[in-house]
Amino acid sequence: xxxxxxxxATLERDSSLLCPAGKWPPSHGQGxxxxxxxxxxxxxxxxxxxxxxxxxxxxxxxxARSSACREHAIYASASCSDCPLRxxxxxxxxxxxxxxxxxxxxxxLRDVMAQPGAQRVFSQRKAMVEPVFARLRGQQKLxxxxxxxxxxxxxxxxxxxxxYNLWRxxxxxxxxxxxxxxICLVQRVYRRCVRPIECQVALMRRRHLLATW
Numbered sequence: 001x002x003x004x005x006x007x008x009a010t011l012e013r014d015s016s017l018l019c020p021a022g023k024w025p026p027s028h029g030q031g032x033x034x035x036x037x038x039x040x041x042x043x044x045x046x047x048x049x050x051x052x053x054x055x056x057x058x059x060x061x062x063x064a065r066s067s068a069c070r071e072h073a074i075y076a077s078a079s080c081s082d083c084p085l086r087x088x089x090x091x092x093x094x095x096x097x098x099x100x101x102x103x104x105x106x107x108x109l110r111d112v113m114a115q116p117g118a119q120r121v122f123s124q125r126k127a128m129v130e131p132v133f134a135r136l137r138g139q140q141k142l143x144x145x146x147x148x149x150x151x152x153x154x155x156x157x158x159x160x161x162x163x164y165n166l167w168r169x170x171x172x173x174x175x176x177x178x179x180x181x182x183i184c185l186v187q188r189v190y191r192r193c194v195r196p197i198e199c200q201v202a203l204m205r206r207r208h209l210l211a212t213w
Contacts, residue, residue, distance in 0.1 A: 007105045017109060018122045035089045037097055042107060049075050049097055053085045057097055073099045135167070136160055 010017040040049040040057065049057040057075040065071035076096045080086050089095050112118050136142040142160050145153045 007102070007109060011105065018113065018118055018125065019109065020113065020122075033088070035085075035095075038110065040097060042099075042103070044104070049099075051077065051085075051089065051095065053083050053089075055080070055083065057095065059099075060096075070100060072101075075099055132164065135164060140164065 006019070007017065035052055040051055042049050047059055051057060055077045057077045059073050060076045061074045063069060063072050063074065074096055075098075077094050080090060080092075080094045083089065113122070140160055140163060142157075145156055147153055147156045
């Protein structure tokens, strides 16, 4: 899921970021089968949104930042009464959307994640990185840090990482031992079954050559 602070940090450091968008913010349309905000196309030149039915949502008001909410603009369509997609969009008279300053960065990251190359790299991350965090949170119960202070948290995470690496090392050693046992078994079967047959076949060929000569 997109995290605005992470996106801002990667932009400042000129780093690549691959992250699934999810459905954020969890407001209009979340879990109801209706169109989410990400289904609306934003036009930066006209400062408007275009809905899936082609209607234009214009800025109707601006809410200043306060202790209760963040700064954002409100966009709304002129009328949704005759829209054929109204049942999939809103139950109100018109559909409204809240636009935040960080939405442009989110839209840019969403466009990046839509590229096949980004999807391919992200699939590798799911196979290589996600199982590590699943092990840390599921088996080692690292759902939160239990120490205070950056230095103490670093030591706590180092212990968890050491425990994970030991678990992986034991697993790799076990797999290596299983492979060695399999090789020994194959060699034993070869010596007991295959090798005598090969020797018998070679002897029969030698006798046949002697008889024909």
